[in-house]
Amino acid sequence: MARSLPRNAMRMIALKRPVMPRLPKIDEDYEDVFDEMTLQEHLEELRDRIVKVCVSIGLAFIAGVLLSPRMLQIISNEANAKLDIVSPVDPIILYMKMSLYIAVGISIPVILWHVIGFLVPGLTRKEKRLLYTSLPFVSLLFIGGASYAFFYAVPTALEFLSGFMTSVFSWEPDGDKTINFYLQLMIGLGFAFQLPVVMFLIAKLGLLTPKQMAAYRKYAFVVILILSAIITPTPDPINLAVVAIPLYLLFELGLVIARIFAKTTTRGVSTA
Numbered sequence: 001m002a003r004s005l006p007r008n009a010m011r012m013i014a015l016k017r018p019v020m021p022r023l024p025k026i027d028e029d030y031e032d033v034f035d036e037m038t039l040q041e042h043l044e045e046l047r048d049r050i051v052k053v054c055v056s057i058g059l060a061f062i063a064g065v066l067l068s069p070r071m072l073q074i075i076s077n078e079a080n081a082k083l084d085i086v087s088p089v090d091p092i093i094l095y096m097k098m099s100l101y102i103a104v105g106i107s108i109p110v111i112l113w114h115v116i117g118f119l120v121p122g123l124t125r126k127e128k129r130l131l132y133t134s135l136p137f138v139s140l141l142f143i144g145g146a147s148y149a150f151f152y153a154v155p156t157a158l159e160f161l162s163g164f165m166t167s168v169f170s171w172e173p174d175g176d177k178t179i180n181f182y183l184q185l186m187i188g189l190g191f192a193f194q195l196p197v198v199m200f201l202i203a204k205l206g207l208l209t210p211k212q213m214a215a216y217r218k219y220a221f222v223v224i225l226i227l228s229a230i231i232t233p234t235p236d237p238i239n240l241a242v243v244a245i246p247l248y249l250l251f252e253l254g255l256v257i258a259r260i261f262a263k264t265t266t267r268g269v270s271t272a
Helices: 004-016 039-079 090-106 108-119 125-162 175-192 195-204 210-215 217-231 237-261 266-271
Strands: none
Touching (some): 039 090, 039 108, 039 125, 090 175, 108 125, 125 175, 125 195, 175 217
């Protein structure tokens, strides 16, 4: 009996030992928490990325210088008049301005790459991989939207606007304002054409199912009309239709893509 007491006491001590909490299983999709960067390292990374973006724009500026004369000639032809200037230095300013716009447009993939790389360190590796995979399509759709604006949307708008009440108004296109008019629609449609990519990411991440997105079709149509009214400089139905119709078609394309690539686990999420 005397021998059993110490043994029982040892059992009681063993039972009362504090149990160390189990560490959570590290998911390989997540970044190592010990790899966090200091503020100085973040600033150095930001500096390096800005330098790389500037170098990219600088190299693309050479292409912009070569393409600017042709682009300005197309704008002048579509306006059906020579672009008006008010200062002797305006031609060189507009020429360099157009070259810079072209350079930034060419550098869009590089810019997006570094923006994503810097702003989303908190995402999982899987989510980052998904964003980087979408990057080529983002670039292509942006170029597609800008090209649609340059070759069709803006010429259609200029044809309509320049022919409006010609018996009363005489239109002499100002060079700077005409280029800004092009730029507004090109940037607006370039970003608006990202709709299929946004819908793809929403479905792939399981935020919404394709069925849920399709159920909001009528609301999406209203949002597209509002967005088109913001992008277009005038509220006339011609310009509104030129922008709204392709955006709605892109919405339907986004639904098709979402149905193909939708995350399978969204069924469980939607039924929960």
